[in-house]
Structure formats: C-alpha cells, structure tokens
Amino acid sequence: MxxxxxxxxxxxxxxxxxxxxxxxxxxxxxxxxxxxxxxxxxxxxxxxxxxxxxxxxxxxxxxxxxxxxxxxxxxxxxxxxxxxSPKMAALRATLQEEKARLQTIDDRGTVVQKSIENLDKVFGAVGGGLVNPPKEGGVSLNEGTLTSLKNFFDFYGNNSESYREKLRVIEKEHREQQEKVRKVEQELNLIQVKFHxxxxxxxxxxxxxxxxxxxxxxxxxxxxxNAGWSPSYDVRVDTEKPSMNITYFGKIRQHTGEDWTGAQLVLSTAQPCLGGKIPELGTLEATFRVRHYPSPPQVMHMQTRSASLFGAASAPQPQCMTLGPPMEKMNVAVASEVTQNTLSTEFKILREATIPHGTNDHKVTVGIVTLSPKLVHEAVPSKNAAAFLTASAINTSELAFLAGDSSVYLNNAFVAKSHLKNVSPGERFTCSLGVDTAIRVEYKPAKKYHEEGGYITKHSANVTEQTIAIKNTRSEQPVLLTIKHHVPRSTDEKIRVKLVAPAAVPYDAEKATNESENAEPSEGAKFNSSNNLEWTVKLAPNSSQDLIVKYVVEHPKDETVQYHERF
CATH class of the missing domain: 2.70.40 (Deoxyuridine 5'-Triphosphate Nucleotidohydrolase; Chain A)
Incomplete structure (x- = not known):
C-alpha cells in the first residue's frame, strides 16, 4: 500500500x-x-x-x-x-474600504435629510394652526404665545440653516468619495485587463x-x-579633444503576468528563439530561365533637404542661477560583472530591481565606454547631396555592442536619433553626427552615351560619366571627405564593367585583414566589399574640386542590362 x-x-x-x-x-x-x-x-x-x-x-x-x-x-x-497579484489584492481591499466610507457618508446624509424634512413638517404644522385654527377652539395670541412663536421661528431658522449647510458639506464629501471609488475601480480594471x-x-x-x-x-x-530586453545608447562626441563617450543601456520590457520584486538582474545576449538545429542544404539545380523584357523602370529623383545640426551644437547654453558652490557630478551605476560565454555575453546588474508586470521601459546601465574617434566627413550624393560628419572609432572595450537605437549628442547638444549596428570588441564602426553645411556637395546630371563595336560579335558599350562638385567653405582647417558612389557589379560573364576614372584599388577578400578594415580613412580611391567606390579626398580651406566618376558597361548588342540595388 x-x-x-x-x-x-x-x-x-x-x-x-x-x-x-x-x-x-x-x-x-x-x-x-x-x-x-x-x-x-x-x-x-x-x-x-x-x-x-x-x-x-x-x-x-x-x-x-x-x-x-x-x-x-x-x-x-x-x-x-x-x-x-499582491497589488490586485491590495486594490480590492482598498476598494472595499472606500465603498464603506461612501456608505457612511450616505448614512450621514440620510440622517440630515430626515432632520430637515421633520423640521419642515413641524414648521408647517405650527404655521397651518395659526392660519387655519380648529373650529372647536381658537388660538389665543397673547404676549406669551408670540414670544414662544418667536423663539420657535428662531430655532427653526438656525437649525434649518445648520442642517442644510451640513447637507451641502456631506454632498461634497459624497462626490469626492465617489471619485475615489471610481479611480480605484478603474485601476483595478486596468490591472485585471493586463493580467488577463x-x-x-x-x-x-x-x-x-x-x-x-x-x-x-x-x-x-x-x-x-512576453519579456525581453533591447539595447540603446547615448553617444556623446566632443570635437575639441576629440572623444566619444558611449553609455550602453538595457531597456527591459515585462508583461509576464507576475511581478519581479527585489530580483537580481542579468541581461544575456543569447537568443533561444533561433534554436540550435543546423539548417539542411538541398540540391541546387541549374536550369534555363525564360527571358522577359520588361520596360525600364522610371526613376524619380527627389531632393532631400537636411537641416544643419551644427548650429544647435554651437548655440549658447542657458544661464543657470547659482545658489551655492558647484556640486560633484554623480556617478552612474553600471553592470558589476560581464561574463563572456561561448555563444553569448551576460551583464550582471549592480543592484536588485523591482519590475512589475506591465513595464515597457525599465532602463538599466550596462556600461560606459570612452573611445578616441577619428572625425571624418562622408557623402552619398546619389542619395542625399549633403556631407555628414561621422565619428569613426575602434571598440577598444570588452563590451559587444548589439544593434540598437542611439541618441547622438555633439558638444553636449542633441543632434540626431541614429541606429548602432552590431560591433564586436576590436572592430571599427562609424556614427553619424549630422549634416555639416560648411561642406557643399553638388551632384550634377550624369552624362550617358552609347557606343557599338565588334566585327564578328557585335557588342554595346554604355558609358556613364558623373561629376560631383565639392567645396569646403571653412577658412581654418582642411577636411577629409569620403564620397561613396555606385559602380555596377557584373553578375554575368557577358557583362563587363570597367572603371575609367578614378584609379581605384580593387577589393581583395583574401588580402583583407582585420587591420585593414580597422584602418583610418586615407586619401585615395578603393572598392569596398559591396563593390562600391569609396573616394577620399582632402579639401583645403576655402577650396573646391570636381570629382569625376566614369565607368563603361559592355554587353552583347541584343541584350538589355538592368540595374538592381541589393542590400
């Protein structure tokens, strides 16, 4: 048994x-x-x-x-x-107490209302007896009777006024108590909806x-x-030193149906949702594709205006009234321990936290990183005819930056909301600091012409010549500007692409090393891993220059080449 x-x-x-x-x-x-x-x-x-x-x-x-x-x-x-939950139980108890108080006020109001009604009945009875006396006996109005009546009328006036004043006070208390009950009911209903x-x-x-x-x-x-965390960053750049200070935050959301009270928090970069199963690889079959000849797409060019963000950076700071000696700057509590695991990183938060159900944005500080950036200018004139100031730096910390939103401050002035990509320790990354209106970029209309050649096999050659005019209006210092521009990449052996100008260093994946990827921008033209041209020039103060990008695309005469931008 x-x-x-x-x-x-x-x-x-x-x-x-x-x-x-x-x-x-x-x-x-x-x-x-x-x-x-x-x-x-x-x-x-x-x-x-x-x-x-x-x-x-x-x-x-x-x-x-x-x-x-x-x-x-x-x-x-x-x-x-x-x-x-404990909060719901406490709210239910509070609601019962508030309803009991409301009932007590109702009872007080009923007593005062009855007193007023009875007093009015007595007053009506006395007044009626004087105006319409009984037939069998009259009312003798002598000095004693008049004195009694006067005293009664005084008693009625004083007490009637007092009772009515009490009733008005009670009615006000009743309205206020009803509002308290309503608020507690609304809060309880809201939590009940959240907890389902x-x-x-x-x-x-x-x-x-x-x-x-x-x-x-x-x-x-x-x-x-229904819980998780996402990174966010405050990026503060000082152009005088220069220095870059990155505050790494973790924003926690909590909709689990339970409260986390006095808990030790650990943020992990592991992603259990991805699973651990290696994907299977099927058979890749090569077949002929039926050709289609769609009409060339119409491209609309839209000019984008970008407001200067440097005016805000140089704006005078508001004057604050000083009430005493300056106080010390507060320290910020950061993650007390960072653990590098095989597949993830864990950040142990310094102190215990209480995060109730329904929290959307509980922010904790993971770490603070100070870097020495290289300030450079970059432009993608085919997308936006503006020069952006960017801070280029190597992540010299042990923290791996996950992709997340960032707020960018330049010289203590907010300039932009941006997005930081994944950055591993030791990897170079860039952060846009906004548009520098002192650098002018003009994207002139491209010159395109068509040539045909070949004796046996006829071929066509499409030549594109693009002029980009740049100007440095500053009178103090030279500027290093990198222009990024498309050069088509062939996906078919019958399509041949040749860059005529400028002379650029081709991208070599085998020779590409971590050192070259982390190298600071230098003058010259080169191709990056996406086959895009990166042309870096040094602009002297108060100088201008025309950059010409020219390339030729050769292909069989009876074929039409289409261009698709893929990211």
Missing part, C-alpha cells in the same frame, strides 16, 4: 525571486523555495504560476537530505481572487522523498514569454 504523500501548498508569488536572467525575447526566473519536509513522500505544490510559462522549461535544483523524483506542471481551476485573469491557472507539483524530517531548499527555474 502506497503511503499518502504530505502536501505543501505554496503561493508562487510569495517565493523570493533570487535571479531574473533576461534574454532578448524571454526571461528565465529563478525562485528560492524553503520547505520543511516530513519523513516519506512530500509534494510541494506551487500554485498560480503565470500563464506565460514556457512549456517544458521548468527544472528544479535542491539542497538537503531529500531526493527529487519528478516535476509536473498542469492546469488547475481557480477563482479570480485566488490568482490575484482566468479561471484556469498553472500549478507545479514537485515530488520529493526523505527518510526523516528535514529542511530543504529548492531553486525552481522556469522561462516565461
């Missing part, structure tokens, strides 16, 4: 969260459970688990003289009040066995959906 197990029912939300590891698309919760076990079989039941629990993710680790046999998670029926209260919740049953009574400590670990 199997012995009846000892049941230990515990509320999940009452068990302390020792750690929350937040991934980019979910979170892993570690709760500490302490329980006094009886000799024999024990079942520890954790009630009201979140419905956002990831199926199959729960595991249990323990310490003590007991054996863990199994862990079972199942759906159970419950009343809405049983699955209330159900009559079905999840419960975990942990079966343990021990030979004697003992204290056991359990670490219950499970993953939840």
């Amino acid at each position: 199997t012995a009846t197990p000892t049941i230990h029912e515990l509320e999940t939300r009452d068990q302390h969260i020792s750690q929350v590891k937040v991934f980019t698309d979910r979170a892993e919760i570690r709760r500490f459970v302490k329980v006094a076990l009886k000799s024999g079989v024990n079942e520890v039941v954790l009630k009201n688990l979140t419905n956002n629990l990831t199926h199959g993710s729960m595991r249990v680790e323990g310490r003590g003289k007991a054996t863990i046999h199994d862990v079972v998670v199942k759906n159970v029926s419950s009343l809405p009040q049983e699955s209330d 209260n159900n009559v079905v919740t999840q419960a975990a049953t942990i079966t343990l066995e021990c030979t004697e009574e003992t204290e056991a400590e359990l670490d219950v670990i499970y993953q939840v959906q």
Whole structure:
C-alpha cells in the first residue's frame, strides 16, 4: 500500500525571486523555495504560476537530505481572487474600504435629510394652526404665545440653516468619495485587463522523498514569454579633444503576468528563439530561365533637404542661477560583472530591481565606454547631396555592442536619433553626427552615351560619366571627405564593367585583414566589399574640386542590362 504523500501548498508569488536572467525575447526566473519536509513522500505544490510559462522549461535544483523524483506542471481551476497579484489584492481591499466610507457618508446624509424634512413638517404644522385654527377652539395670541412663536421661528431658522449647510458639506464629501471609488475601480480594471485573469491557472507539483524530517531548499527555474530586453545608447562626441563617450543601456520590457520584486538582474545576449538545429542544404539545380523584357523602370529623383545640426551644437547654453558652490557630478551605476560565454555575453546588474508586470521601459546601465574617434566627413550624393560628419572609432572595450537605437549628442547638444549596428570588441564602426553645411556637395546630371563595336560579335558599350562638385567653405582647417558612389557589379560573364576614372584599388577578400578594415580613412580611391567606390579626398580651406566618376558597361548588342540595388 502506497503511503499518502504530505502536501505543501505554496503561493508562487510569495517565493523570493533570487535571479531574473533576461534574454532578448524571454526571461528565465529563478525562485528560492524553503520547505520543511516530513519523513516519506512530500509534494510541494506551487500554485498560480503565470500563464506565460514556457512549456517544458521548468527544472528544479535542491539542497538537503531529500531526493527529487519528478516535476509536473498542469492546469488547475481557480477563482479570480485566488490568482490575484499582491497589488490586485491590495486594490480590492482598498476598494472595499472606500465603498464603506461612501456608505457612511450616505448614512450621514440620510440622517440630515430626515432632520430637515421633520423640521419642515413641524414648521408647517405650527404655521397651518395659526392660519387655519380648529373650529372647536381658537388660538389665543397673547404676549406669551408670540414670544414662544418667536423663539420657535428662531430655532427653526438656525437649525434649518445648520442642517442644510451640513447637507451641502456631506454632498461634497459624497462626490469626492465617489471619485475615489471610481479611480480605484478603474485601476483595478486596468490591472485585471493586463493580467488577463482566468479561471484556469498553472500549478507545479514537485515530488520529493526523505527518510526523516528535514529542511530543504529548492531553486525552481522556469522561462516565461512576453519579456525581453533591447539595447540603446547615448553617444556623446566632443570635437575639441576629440572623444566619444558611449553609455550602453538595457531597456527591459515585462508583461509576464507576475511581478519581479527585489530580483537580481542579468541581461544575456543569447537568443533561444533561433534554436540550435543546423539548417539542411538541398540540391541546387541549374536550369534555363525564360527571358522577359520588361520596360525600364522610371526613376524619380527627389531632393532631400537636411537641416544643419551644427548650429544647435554651437548655440549658447542657458544661464543657470547659482545658489551655492558647484556640486560633484554623480556617478552612474553600471553592470558589476560581464561574463563572456561561448555563444553569448551576460551583464550582471549592480543592484536588485523591482519590475512589475506591465513595464515597457525599465532602463538599466550596462556600461560606459570612452573611445578616441577619428572625425571624418562622408557623402552619398546619389542619395542625399549633403556631407555628414561621422565619428569613426575602434571598440577598444570588452563590451559587444548589439544593434540598437542611439541618441547622438555633439558638444553636449542633441543632434540626431541614429541606429548602432552590431560591433564586436576590436572592430571599427562609424556614427553619424549630422549634416555639416560648411561642406557643399553638388551632384550634377550624369552624362550617358552609347557606343557599338565588334566585327564578328557585335557588342554595346554604355558609358556613364558623373561629376560631383565639392567645396569646403571653412577658412581654418582642411577636411577629409569620403564620397561613396555606385559602380555596377557584373553578375554575368557577358557583362563587363570597367572603371575609367578614378584609379581605384580593387577589393581583395583574401588580402583583407582585420587591420585593414580597422584602418583610418586615407586619401585615395578603393572598392569596398559591396563593390562600391569609396573616394577620399582632402579639401583645403576655402577650396573646391570636381570629382569625376566614369565607368563603361559592355554587353552583347541584343541584350538589355538592368540595374538592381541589393542590400
């Protein structure tokens, strides 16, 4: 005969969260459970688990003289009040108290209203007796009667006014108390909508066995959906030094249906959603494609105007009234520990945090990095006829920057919202600082002409000549400007592309090294890995120059070449 197990029912939300590891698309919760076990079989039941629990993710680790046999998670029926969070339970209690106060005010108002009605009845009865006296007996109006009437009228006037003033005060209290009740009801309804209260919740049953009574400590670990974190950055560039200060933030969102109270936070760059299965490779078959001759697409050129962001940078700072000696600048708490794993990086946040359900933007500081940038100008005139100041730097820190939004400040003035790409330690990256209106870029209309040649095999040659006029209006210093421009890349051996001007260094993937990729921009023309031309020139103060990009595309006469921009 199997012995009846000892049941230990515990509320999940009452068990302390020792750690929350937040991934980019979910979170892993570690709760500490302490329980006094009886000799024999024990079942520890954790009630009201979140419905956002990831199926199959729960595991249990323990310490003590007991054996863990199994862990079972199942759906159970419950009343809405049983699955209330602590905040919801507190709001329900507050709502009952506010409704009780409202009822007390109602009762006071009823008593005062009855007093006014009764006083009016007495006054009406006395007045009616004077105007319409009974037939059998009259009313004798003597000095004593008149004195009594005067005293009665004074009593009625004073008390009627007092009662009505009390009623007005009570009515005001009633309106204010009704508003308090309404606000608590709205807050409770809002939280109920967020938590999606159900009559079905999840419960975990942990079966343990021990030979004697003992204290056991359990670490219950499970993953939840509807949580995650994303990076964001404050990039501050000082052009005088120059220096680049990057503050690395982690923005946490939490809609898991449970509150994280006093938890140690760890942000992980691991992405469990990608899975660990290697994709299979099918057979690549080569077949003839049916040719289509679509009409050439119409391209619309749109001029984009970019406002200068340097005027804001040089604007005078507002004067602040000084009330005493300057105070020390506050330090910023950053991640206390950075752990590099095989496939990910983990950032342990310095202090415990409380993040309730429904949080969209809980920001913590991962780290602060100071770099020495190279300030250069870049332009893509075919897209935008403006010169952008960019800060080029090598990530000399141990932090890997994940792709995320960034706010860019130039000389303590906000200039732009940007996006930072993935940057590994030791890798060079660039950050746009806005448009420099002192550098003028003019993208002139391209000259295009067609040639035909060949004696046996006729071929066509399309020649494109593009002039880009650049000018440095500054009178103090030279400027290093990099022009980026398309040069078509052939995808067919019958299409031959030749760059006539300028003389450019071709891109060689075999010779490309990390050192060359991290090298600072230098004068000259070269092709990058995307087969785009990067032409860097040095513009002296108050000087201008015309850059000519010329290339020839040769192809069979009976073929039409189309150009598609692919990223």
